[in-house]
Amino acid sequence: MESSSQLFIGLMSGSSLDGIDAALIQIENSQCNLLHAQLHPIPQKLKTLLDSLTRPGENELEKMCQADVELGITLSDAVNNLLKNTNLSAENITAIGSHGHTLRHYPETHATTLQIGDANQIVERTGITTVADLRRRDMAAGGQGAPLLPAFHQYLFNNNSNRVILNIGGIANVTCLSAEKNIPVTGFDTGTGNALMNAWIHHCQRKELDEAGAWARSGKLISPLLAEMLNHSFLKQPPPKSTGRDTFHLDWLRSLINSQTLRNEDIQATLLEFTARSISDAISTHFAIAEEVLICGGGVHNDFLLQRLKQLLEDKTVCSTEVYGINPDWVEAMAFAWFAYQTMQGKSSNLPAVTGASHPVILGGIYPA
DSSP: OTTTTHHHHHHOTTOOOOOEEEEEEEEEEEEEEEEEEEEEOOOHHHHHHHHHSOOOOOOHHHHHHHHHHHHHHHHHHHHHHHHHHHHHGGGGEEEEEEEOEEEEEEEESSSEEEEESOOHHHHHHOOOEEEEOOOOOHHHSSOOOOHHHHHHHHHHHHHHOOOEEEESEEEEEEEEEOOOSSSSOEEEEEEEESSHHHHHHHHHHOOOSOOOHHHHHSSSHHHHHHHHHHHHHHSSOOOOOOOTTTTTSSHHHHHHHTTTTOOOOHHHHHHHHHHHHHHHHHHHHOOTTOOEEEEGGGGGGGGHHHHHHHHTTTTEEEEEEGTTOOOSHHHHHHHHHHHHHHHHHHHHHOHHHHHOOOOOOOSSEOOOO
16 A cells, blocks of 8 residues: 555444444545445434434433434444454544534524534544534535535546436435536435435334335325425425435324325335435436436435336436446445545535535544544
8 A cells, every 4th residue: 555545434324324334445646445334233222312313302402412422432333343344453544534413404594503423432432533523614604514425426426427426315415417617516405315214114114124115116106195295395495405304204294194094005105206206306407417317325225216216317327326336335434534534634525506605615623533
């Protein structure tokens, strides 16, 4: 390994709560390579606590403090386990980029967002410099603090063609890359991704996810319910815009179902269609010239969702980032490792055209080892 190369670890606890993505990347001569990645489990009690904190509740400040420390410890465990599996030590790693777990996101009302997962715990337990709190500097500059991924998507996937990078995590977001060099990169959250589908199957069957969309495929679309979902005010907002599980959650779904007697699998089918339609409508409205849609994130494994997206976006090539040699499961974690690199280099990594910030900023706080 040449002396100019540096190793970074990215940690991502997504809104799907399916675990902590930990990715080890090497940056050498401005090139980013994924060396190793793994999924680290989140203890069930902590999952339940984190889920409850996305909405107002009793004694939530004390619970948040508890979850902040517990998640920091779990994130540390993810790093130490990765080091063990790669035969590396703390001294080999330049920095960790930790996204933390989003509890609240208020870009319009309070111009703030909250990601927890105590970086002090990470530094103490790993001995590695950590970059965290990566969204609020953009918000201080007038931005939404999200989505941040478009900057990394531009770095990784820009090839002078009209393409969309679609990340389907708990929340779905798109990056629009134009073939015209004078057209800036744009991107925004489209709405729910996997979050509502995962929450509903967990509520009904205690399963973490709908494997390949099989349960949704067994149901029938409830057109009036879908129409109500698609009437959500967020979908009508112009970019820049961002959202979270504090907006799209089970209580919102229950308010739409109300006292109707509906089959559970039909509700799941409708939730999948809602995800597919909100994504396809956003792409068709804001970047219809896209010739290709590259998908990453956990949603890439939902075969029924991908089938619907291909049908709805029939004039475009819809495929996984895997076709370009980029594993779709680890793009987000890679991105936060790259953000750590950018911050340690004193470089900005927000895109004002995406977030609405008044200028580029260096993201995050640095917690030295």
